[in-house]
Amino acid sequence: MPSPAVRTRTVSWLWPVMYLIGAGTALLAWVFFALMTGRQLGWMAIVVALELLFMLRLGTLRGGVLRALLVAGGTLLVTALAWWSIASAWLGGSMGLTPWESALRMGPHLAWTLVGLANVTADWLWLPVALVFAAWLGWQKRL
Numbered sequence: 001m002p003s004p005a006v007r008t009r010t011v012s013w014l015w016p017v018m019y020l021i022g023a024g025t026a027l028l029a030w031v032f033f034a035l036m037t038g039r040q041l042g043w044m045a046i047v048v049a050l051e052l053l054f055m056l057r058l059g060t061l062r063g064g065v066l067r068a069l070l071v072a073g074g075t076l077l078v079t080a081l082a083w084w085s086i087a088s089a090w091l092g093g094s095m096g097l098t099p100w101e102s103a104l105r106m107g108p109h110l111a112w113t114l115v116g117l118a119n120v121t122a123d124w125l126w127l128p129v130a131l132v133f134a135a136w137l138g139w140q141k142r143l
Contacts, residue, residue, distance in 0.1 A: 015059030022055030023048075023074050030082040031099075035089055042123030044082070045130030049075045053137050068138030075134045079127055087114035 026048040034041045052074045053067075061067050085103055091114065092102020 012060070015056055015061040018055040018059035019052065019070060019074065022051045023078050026051045027078050027081055027085070030078070031085045031089065034082070034086045040083065040086060040119050040123045042119065042126035045075055045079050045126050046133060048078045049130050049134035049137065052078075053134065056138075063139060063141040065139070068135045071134040071138035072131050075130050076127075079130075083115045083119070084111050087111055087118065090114075090118075 026044075030041065030044040030048065033044065049071055052071045056067055056070060061070075084106070085099060088103035088106045088111070089099035091106065091110075092099055095102070097105070
């Protein structure tokens with residue numbers, strides 16, 4: 001007689017929702033802490049990778065190629081959006097704009113210039129480390 005406590009079927013629609021929640025909260029946390037400290041905080045890319053991995057695992061997505069790509073790609077996307085948001089918040093604040101108004105008006109060339117000026121070498125080095133770490137953790141079957 002099978003135990004009623006053991007569930008054999010997993011929910012497959014939950015992981016995209018959890019992924020979006022994780023990416024959104026990671027982005028907001030990164031921008032908040034960066035604006036609070038006045039630094040870019042490149043090490044937050046590792047925190048983003050861990051949060052995305054945790055949320056995908058909560059959403060019952062098993063380890064493998066898909067999870068590795070989602071965690072690494074999400075880390076890269078959240079990093080780009082965080083750097084854009086931080087630059088636009090600093091620039092827009094001096095012009096009396098809200099961060100989202102400034103982000104919508106700032107072009108990619110200006111954003112790239114501001115990100116390049118704000119990031120130190122350590123911030124740039126955290127990104128490839130986080131991407132490799134995210135892909136490795138996403139690939140693991142037992143995590």
